[in-house]
Every structure is written in structure tokens, then in C-alpha cells.
Amino acid sequence: MAGHFQAVPIADKVYWVGAIDWSIRDFHGYSTNRGTTYNAYLVMADKPTLIDTVKAPFFDEMLGRIASICDPKSIRYVVSNHAELDHSGGLPALAALVKPEKIFASAMGVKALAAHFHWDVPVQAVKDGEKLDLGGERLACYETRMLHWPDSMFSHLEGADILFSNDGFGMHLASSARFDDETPDWHYEAEKYYANIILPYSDIVLTLLDKFARAGLRPKMIAPDHGPIWRRDAAQIVSLWSRWAAQKPADKAVVVFDTMWGSTEKLARAVAEGLGAGGTKTVVMPLRSSHRSDVATEILEAGALLVGAPTINRQMFPSVADVLSYLKGLKRKSLLGAAFGSYGWAGEGVQQVHDALTAMSAATEPPVKCQYVPDAAALETARALGQRISAKLKEAK
Ligand code: FEO
Numbered sequence: 001m002a003g004h005f006q007a008v009p010i011a012d013k014v015y016w017v018g019a020i021d022w023s024i025r026d027f028h029g030y031s032t033n034r035g036t037t038y039n040a041y042l043v044m045a046d047k048p049t050l051i052d053t054v055k056a057p058f059f060d061e062m063l064g065r066i067a068s069i070c071d072p073k074s075i076r077y078v079v080s081n082h083a084e085l086d087h088s089g090g091l092p093a094l095a096a097l098v099k100p101e102k103i104f105a106s107a108m109g110v111k112a113l114a115a116h117f118h119w120d121v122p123v124q125a126v127k128d129g130e131k132l133d134l135g136g137e138r139l140a141c142y143e144t145r146m147l148h149w150p151d152s153m154f155s156h157l158e159g160a161d162i163l164f165s166n167d168g169f170g171m172h173l174a175s176s177a178r179f180d181d182e183t184p185d186w187h188y189e190a191e192k193y194y195a196n197i198i199l200p201y202s203d204i205v206l207t208l209l210d211k212f213a214r215a216g217l218r219p220k221m222i223a224p225d226h227g228p229i230w231r232r233d234a235a236q237i238v239s240l241w242s243r244w245a246a247q248k249p250a251d252k253a254v255v256v257f258d259t260m261w262g263s264t265e266k267l268a269r270a271v272a273e274g275l276g277a278g279g280t281k282t283v284v285m286p287l288r289s290s291h292r293s294d295v296a297t298e299i300l301e302a303g304a305l306l307v308g309a310p311t312i313n314r315q316m317f318p319s320v321a322d323v324l325s326y327l328k329g330l331k332r333k334s335l336l337g338a339a340f341g342s343y344g345w346a347g348e349g350v351q352q353v354h355d356a357l358t359a360m361s362a363a364t365e366p367p368v369k370c371q372y373v374p375d376a377a378a379l380e381t382a383r384a385l386g387q388r389i390s391a392k393l394k395e396a397k
Pocket of ligand 1: 225
């Protein structure tokens, strides 16, 4: 059964038995340009234990890796740290094949698994802090509610000091290498993952990191369910999460726009000139070539967001509505910002962008708009907007 898939040892009696998804480019609306992994882990305790599974189409790959270590039917326990289908999709087939003695999940996880699979497989709820005796190994379970689902849970293998952190400290990055020290170009993907998945729950991140620090939980290794395993410097990703969760505004601005006949683009370029003249690091993102999830990533450590939209049929341009809806949900705090754009008749689109930024507490300057093609005065107004935002970013530091 093992075939060509092999498990990768990560510590004594602990193996990575996940799957590599080289092909995925859209993860529920997030652009995964470098693919992803679905990490599952096998602990060869007296009661062989599988921690999480993989997305359903990758079940055979996981099973092959398990079979390179043991007969999959010898698995006695399964710990489901998270019910989202990229980690639980393989669970029904595994449960049917292996018939484990016990499947463990958080109390919310028990409900979430039932609501996904509508099955009669018993799942045992574990309490926050409960320690499971795997036979020669102990696994402590910690609820991490809303990181990033209500059911989310971390588990800590005490002897080897490995934190199985599920989505925590993960990233979408397919690689033939399994460890952080083998994949040095991970930073943007980690940032993108935080910005697009975790950002709305930043207050919970800060509370949880504080709780773990006070409990003395500083694991030697962090094994997430996506991307590399942190074995060289687990503290580094924890420190980055702490920084991202704090959402301190930096002297950086993101200018996002779409355009119909180039007028809103001219305004965007003038706004960017003003920001740049003030010394603000500025990233200009035309929406015809910038994915919403990359916009979110650039905003993670920015201090300002300026959004330009033409008006079409009395609405803001659809690509701008898309990105604003997405960013609103991500709840980035402490942004300065403004709307701008060109219009033909009444210019409702710019006001709609302003309203969307207001809902994000990011409309700190009045909107700038011009009819049809901007003249020199309109471009100077746009440039002055950039300069004002730049000056305010410096005051905020
Ligand atoms: Fe990787 Fe929330 O699933």
C-alpha cells in the first residue's frame, strides 16, 4: 500500500504523513500561487495516533505515507484539531478503514464534524488543557477558539515538545522540503496567510500568545497543517504573529484602483507621487493585475489605504467593490485613507468607496474626484492628498 509515498520523520516516533498540493491556485478566493500542503502527523505511541487528516482528494497520498511506517489499521486514536475540510476531508474514509478506538476533537469540533459529515461515528470531546494518554506519550489539547474557526484546537506532544498548531503559524506553500530551514523564501507566504486568514482574529492571537507565554509553553518545534514545520526557530514565527496582530501602522501606503479610460489611473499615479514625495513607501496595485489576497497582504503592515474607482452605471467599479468587501471582512485596524476617482455624470462610485472606507474607519480624508479626464489642477489635488496622508503617517509613528 505504501507505494511511492513516504513518511518524513520529524522527531523520534513522530512522522509527517501529509500531502503536497502542487496545483491549487485558488483557496476559497485566496490566490495560492505556490500551492499548499495539508500536513498530517503520525505519533507512533503505544496507541498509534494520527493528528489531522488531509483534503479528501489526497487521502491515498496520506494513506501511502502512513503505510510506509505502519499498517494504517493499527492507528488507534485520531485527533482532529480542526473541522475545515482541508484537514478533515480524509477523516470519514480513514474512520471507515481504520475503525479507531477514539476520535478526539474540541467540543465545538464534535459539532462541526457532525454538521459536515452527518455521520454516526462517535467523536469524544476534549476540554481545554486536557491531556490524552497515548501510551508512552502525552498529548495536551488546547482550545484555540476562533483561530480561526470555533472548533480550532492546538495539541502539544509533551515529550518531544512539538506543538501541532493546525492552521496556526501556517502558510500556503508547496515544497518538496518539510522544514523551515529548507525553505528560506517563506516570508511573503507567511505574511499572506496571516493577512488573509488570521487578521480578523488578531485580538484573540494576542490573548493566546500571552496565555501560552505565561504557561511557559515555548515549543521546540511547531508543526502546522500548512507549509513548513518550524524546527530551526519556532520563536521566529511566533514573534512575527505577535507583530502582525498588533497592527501598528507603518509609514507605508497602498494605492488600489481600477480604471476605464485611464483617468482614475492618472489620479492614482498622482496620489502615489504625493505619498512618495513625503517619503512614504508606496505600493500601487492596479486591480486588473492584483489579486485581492495580495492587496490584503500589502495592507498588513501598511498605515494607509487609498482606493480609486471610476463610476459605472451609478456604481463603483465592480473590481473595487470586490476588494473593499473582502478587506472590510479582514478588519485591519488603524488605517488612514481616502477615496478618489473619475466620473462622467454624478460620480456616485467615489462616494460609495468613501462610504466603504468609512465603514472600515479608514476614510480619514475627504474624497477626491474629477469629471472625465483630470486636468493639472485635479492631478495636483490628488498629489496633495498623497502628501497629506504621508504627513499624517509620520505624525502617527
Ligand atoms: Fe487549513 Fe481552516 O483550514
